[in-house]
Amino acid sequence: MKKIWILSVAAAAALALSACGVGDVGSSSSVRSAASSQAASSQAPSSAAAVTADSVADSLSGLQSYLVANASVTGTPEAMRADMIGAKSGVKYKFGYNGGKDNVTLELYQYDPSSLNETAQKVLSEVRNSGRFTLLEKDVEATLSDSGKYLAIVTDSSTDDANRAYVQKVKNLVKGFKAG
Numbered sequence: 268m269k270k271i272w273i274l275s276v277a278a279a280a281a282l283a284l285s286a287c288g289v290g291d292v293g294s295s296s297s298v299r300s301a302a303s304s305q306a307a308s309s310q311a312p313s314s315a316a317a318v319t320a321d322s323v324a325d326s327l328s329g330l331q332s333y334l335v336a337n338a339s340v341t342g343t344p345e346a347m348r349a350d351m352i353g354a355k356s357g358v359k360y361k362f363g364y365n366g367g368k369d370n371v372t373l374e375l376y377q378y379d380p381s382s383l384n385e386t387a388q389k390v391l392s393e394v395r396n397s398g399r400f401t402l403l404e405k406d407v408e409a410t411l412s413d414s415g416k417y418l419a420i421v422t423d424s425s426t427d428d429a430n431r432a433y434v435q436k437v438k439n440l441v442k443g444f445k446a447g
Contacts, residue, residue: 325445327356327377330417333444338437339364340373347374352402353387354418355379364433367425373437374420394418410438413446 318336323329334340340360347357354376364371378387393400394411401407410419419441423430 320444325414325416327358327375327417330375330377330441330444331358334373334375334437334440338433338440340437347376349376350386352376352390352400352418353378353384364423365425365427365429367423367430370424370430371433372420372422375441376418378416378418380415391415391418410441412441412444414444417441417444 318333320333323332331340331344340362342360342362344358344360347359349355349357355378357374357376359375360371360373361369362371362373363369378391383391390400390402391411394409398410399406399408407420408422410421411417412419419438421434421437423434
């Protein structure tokens with residue numbers, strides 16, 4: 268009986284450690300190679316002004332390209348455990364903005380609105396209603412695109428006016444991506 272209890276506590280701890288860290292819904296080192304290949308496809312073209320929502324695919328990599336070009340998102344995306352929130356796929360960027368060093372964390376997730384499991388339905392409903400959802404007893408602020416396909420979690424450890432405006436800009440870009 269003790270062994271079963273110890274195993275279940277260990278499994279719960281492993282899940283909690285790999286799943287959440289205040290906005291870090293779940294990174295996975297075993298899927299970093301997928302993120303690296305996705306990074307190559309999400310680099311901004313030479314003319315950032317030419318990247319509009321209409322000029323990129325309606326996909327997570329399209330959203331990444333759009334944000335790289337229009338919100339100065341930089342760095343190599345790391346694949347995330349999107350299943351923790353019922354998403355189809357997800358990536359995380361960590362980069363510096365406005366002189367900061369790795370002060371911004373941006374997580375992007377893609378959902379398939381025609382095939383939402385119970386977890387996805389709960390997360391998306393909470394975000395639609397309050398701009399937040401609960402994961403492993405943590406309250407996570409999130410932005411949902413108007414299309415309902417993309418969710419973003421943006422955090423910035425700097426709180427000056429320029430950084431707050433930048434975070435709002437990223438949220439607005441995600442919200443309006445492929446809305447029509």
